[in-house]
Amino acid sequence: MDRTVQVVLLVVAFVAGIGLMYWAWTGRAKKQAVSIGELPAVPADCGAQLLEPTTGLYLGSTLSPSWIQRITVGDLGFRATAEMTRFERGILLERSGAGTIWIPEESITAVRTERGHAGKVMTEGGVLVIRWKLPTGTEVDTGFRGDDKTVYPAWTGAKTSTKTGDEA
Secondary structure, three states, rough: OOOHHHHHHHHHHHHHHHHHHHHHHHHHHHHHHHHHHHOOOOOOOOOOOEEEEEEEEEEEEEEEOOOEEEEOOOOOOOOEEEEEEEEEEEEEEOOOOOOEEHHHHHHHOEEEOOOOEEOOEOOOOOOOEEEEEOOOOOEEEEEEEEEEEEHHHHHHHHHHHHOOOOOO
């Protein structure tokens, strides 16, 4: 009988823990909803492709400058395999099992490498991070861990080169 009570209490504690995590996640999403707003729509014409598509893992988006304050609105906080492509008019991030993210060129303020993002810590320069402004004016960081890290220099130099007219 004592063993049965212990198992029931353990199951109740586990379910309560999951419920509290869900409650916290949805509560954070409600608080962030106003500052996040609607994401930019993918334009009919993205312009010329500047960089080849890069496959990898979308790590999530965070409120700048905190690399651990994950955005929980919609599916922005969920990790997903993804393909990222750089165009003249912005960056297209196509995620498996989640919505596509369009980052307009005029919204991008920095493309850099970091050691960690959204709770994921790697080796130095292991994560590609794009800092950009949402239409609401909120600045966010979007993290991407590429399958091939040798393409990172082209991505980090692409912002500068597109401003000067040179090809990356």
